[in-house]
Amino acid sequence: MIVFIKGIFCFILLLSFLRGFKKLSFLWNRFPMCTQLIPGWSFFAPTPNTFDYHLLYREINNQEVEEWQDLYILKEKRSIYSFFWNPEHRFTKAFVDLAVDLINFSHAAQDKRQVYISLSYLQILNYVDSLDHKPSSEKMQFLILTNSRVHDYKVMFLSDVHPISKR
Numbered sequence: 001m002i003v004f005i006k007g008i009f010c011f012i013l014l015l016s017f018l019r020g021f022k023k024l025s026f027l028w029n030r031f032p033m034c035t036q037l038i039p040g041w042s043f044f045a046p047t048p049n050t051f052d053y054h055l056l057y058r059e060i061n062n063q064e065v066e067e068w069q070d071l072y073i074l075k076e077k078r079s080i081y082s083f084f085w086n087p088e089h090r091f092t093k094a095f096v097d098l099a100v101d102l103i104n105f106s107h108a109a110q111d112k113r114q115v116y117i118s119l120s121y122l123q124i125l126n127y128v129d130s131l132d133h134k135p136s137s138e139k140m141q142f143l144i145l146t147n148s149r150v151h152d153y154k155v156m157f158l159s160d161v162h163p164i165s166k167r
Contacts, residue, residue: 051146053099057128059137098124099144103156133164140164
């Protein structure tokens with residue numbers, strides 16, 4: 001019985017290994033339900049992130065528009081202990097996922113009003129709204145920029161102007 005169970009695990013491991021080869025995709029396309037049961041392993045992501053995302057916001061008070069302030073910058077250097085302890089990783093992952101979702105949805109949406117009620121838009125808006133704002137500020141706006149080592153800064157999303165909630 002133990003030999004049988006070991007054989008099944010070895011077979012699944014072999015199929016999982018073979019699933020990584022692109023030339024065998026015809027086999028996986030022929031049996032799509034079976035591939036759901038076979039794990040796919042890859043060391044690198046299929047589409048790695050090649051851009052840095054920046055979250056900026058500005059406050060508006062009495063028709064005076066403040067300068068953009070950078071809220072989130074991806075750190076180039078991390079501490080040596082970040083492999084074991086990196087509390088900023090969750091925020092980084094959450095922000096990048098929200099930014100990518102918001103950018104993709106804003107390009108795909110037929111009606112721009114749908115973007116303003118999307119989950120990613122509302123979560124970023126809530127985060128910006130929860131910051132300490134100047135008492136004289138009445139409204140705010142946020143912006144998502146991208147850049148890479150090859151490309152310069154590019155505006156990917158500009159929000160609408162929203163009132164600041166007084167807490």
